[in-house]
Each structure stands twice: as C-alpha cells, then as structure tokens.
Amino acid sequence: MVNGPQCERTHMTSMLDVNGLNVWFGKGRDRVDAVKDATFSVANGESFGLVGESGSGKSTILRAITGLAPDWSGAISVNGTPVPKKRPKEFFKQVQMVFQDPYASLHPRHSVDQVLGETLHLHGFKDIDARVVKLLDDVGLGQKFRFRYPHQLSGGQRQRVAIARALAPEPELLLLDEPTSALDVSVQAEILNLLANLREARKLTYLMVSHDLSVVGHMCDRLAVMKDGEIVEIMDVAALRAMKATHPYSQHLLEASI
Numbered sequence: 203m204v205n206g207p208q209c210e211r212t213h214m215t216s217m218l219d220v221n222g223l224n225v226w227f228g229k230g231r232d233r234v235d236a237v238k239d240a241t242f243s244v245a246n247g248e249s250f251g252l253v254g255e256s257g258s259g260k261s262t263i264l265r266a267i268t269g270l271a272p273d274w275s276g277a278i279s280v281n282g283t284p285v286p287k288k289r290p291k292e293f294f295k296q297v298q299m300v301f302q303d304p305y306a307s308l309h310p311r312h313s314v315d316q317v318l319g320e321t322l323h324l325h326g327f328k329d330i331d332a333r334v335v336k337l338l339d340d341v342g343l344g345q346k347f348r349f350r351y352p353h354q355l356s357g358g359q360r361q362r363v364a365i366a367r368a369l370a371p372e373p374e375l376l377l378l379d380e381p382t383s384a385l386d387v388s389v390q391a392e393i394l395n396l397l398a399n400l401r402e403a404r405k406l407t408y409l410m411v412s413h414d415l416s417v418v419g420h421m422c423d424r425l426a427v428m429k430d431g432e433i434v435e436i437m438d439v440a441a442l443r444a445m446k447a448t449h450p451y452s453q454h455l456l457e458a459s460i
C-alpha cells in the first residue's frame with residue numbers, strides 16, 4: 203500500500219524513478235527476495251528517506267540503483283533516462299553513493315590526495331589540484347589533510363573524505379547508506395549538518411537510508427517505510443513529526459522510536 207503524497211508530486215521534475223523494483227540474491231531454495239515491487243520517485247532537489255528494521259531491504263535498494271546488485275527487475279530512471287543493466291561511466295557523474303563504514307570504503311594505502319585526485323582524473327577533470335583543494339574545503343577538512351592516509355584520520359574525518367570523493371564528479375543525486383551510523387555519537391550531528399549544508403549549496407537530491415527515524419526526520423522531506431522487502435507506506439516528514447503514520451507497521455516504528 204502506498205499513500206498519496208508521492209502522487210501530488212508527479213508534476214515536479216523527477217530525479218529518480220523506481221518502478222516495480224525486485225531484487226533477489228541466490229537461486230532456487232536459497233533465493234532471498236530482498237526487495238519486492240518497490241515503487242517511489244524522488245523529485246529534483248528533494249531529500250527522501252528509506253526507513254525500516256534491519257534486513258528490510260533498504261540498502262539493497264541503493265545497491266540496485268548504483269549497479270551493485272546483480273539480479274533485479276523493474277525500471278530505474280535517473281533524470282528521466284532509464285538506467286541500463288550495466289551502468290555507463292556517465293551514470294556515475296550523476297549518481298554517487300556514500301557508504302556506512304568509512305573504514306571499509308577508503309583504501310588504506312591511498313592518501314586523501316590520491317583518493318580524490320584519481321576520482322577526478324577518472325571523470326576527466328583537468329584542474330585536479332584546484333579541485334582537490336576545493337573539495338577538502340567544502341567538506342570542512344582543509345588542505346592540511348591532503349596528504350594524510352586513512353589510518354591518520356578519525357572516523358568522522360574519513361567520512362568527510364568519502365563525501366568529498368562522492369562529490370568529486372559533481373553528481374546530482376547522492377545515495378547515502380546510513381552515513382553516520384558507524385560514527386561516534388559526538389560526530390554524527392556534524393556529518394549530518396555537513397550533508398544538509400552541501401545539499402543546500404549544491405542543489406543536490408538525496409536518497410538516504412537510516413534505521414533512525416530522528417535522523418530521517420531531520421534530514422528528509424519524505425520517507426518510505428520498508429518491511430520485509432516491501433514499501434508499506436510513503437509519507438511526508440511532517441506526518442512523521444505529527445505521528446500520523448497510517449500503516450500499522452509505520453505506527454509501530456514510530457512508537458518504538460519515542
């Protein structure tokens with residue numbers, strides 16, 4: 203069951219359209235249907251949250267969009283263009299992902315300069331030096347971090363590098379997979395504020411996974427509630443704040459989060 207708000211927004215330009223998405227892992231008896239018939243749209247400039255308990259399929263939706271889930275059916279469009287099975291390089295100029303664990307997502311022997319420089323080079327930029335400096339400023343690190351290695355950085359600093367790397371190709375859509383849940387509580391708010399400011403400054407669109415309703419309430423305009431691989435409700439954050447979920451499972455999530 204999907205509620206109304208998304209219908210009201212069909213007149214707005216869509217950045218992302220996901221239609222009847224199914225994602226599965228394994229075959230035969232071992233098959234796991236991780237996402238079942240998921241349909242939602244994210245408008246240009248919107249921040250959209252995916253919430254639900256562990257294992258409900260949130261991360262799998264992001265992985266399917268970015269091409270990291272091999273078996274899927276349905277339709278995914280970015281900026282009105284259907285995404286092909288094998289993502290072309292241009293796709294990653296539009297869509298980038300920030301992963302949950304900044305310890306796992308950065309190569310231990312690559313300096314910050316290499317991480318950002320190589321990404322910029324891969325995407326065909328020529329003014330790499332100036333862009334590395336700008337990216338480090340934009341994520342609040344500054345030049346003194348440029349030649350450091352991941353082991354010389356805190357978790358929050360690593361996540362800032364991962365965010366800078368995601369911004370390097372100048373994407374329009376960021377897929378954020380629990381971007382603060384692996385961080386110390388003390389730095390979580392800093393990273394969320396950074397993401398909110400970057401969205402504003404760069405007119406970005408966010409699709410953000412979180413198991414934390416307060417994070418989604420702070421960061422998102424609308425959200426989808428997932429349960430056992432299905433989207434059970436799509437609602438405005440205003441409805442979340444007013445505790446006005448209609449689906450019993452969403453109500454249960456809200457009550458559990460108080």
Ligand SMILES: Nc1ncnc2c1ncn2[C@@H]1O[C@H](COP(=O)(O)OP(=O)(O)OP(=O)(O)O)[C@@H](O)[C@H]1O
Nearest residue numbers: 227234236254255256257258259260261262263413
């Ligand atoms: N590579 C994989 N191989 C097999 N099953 C997988 C794989 N990745 C995910 N799954 C299964 O798909 C289902 C959805 O997982 P997913 O990670 O998307 O959930 P989630 O809502 O993001 O949970 P979490 O918050 O714990 O990450 C789970 O049953 C999970 O075990």
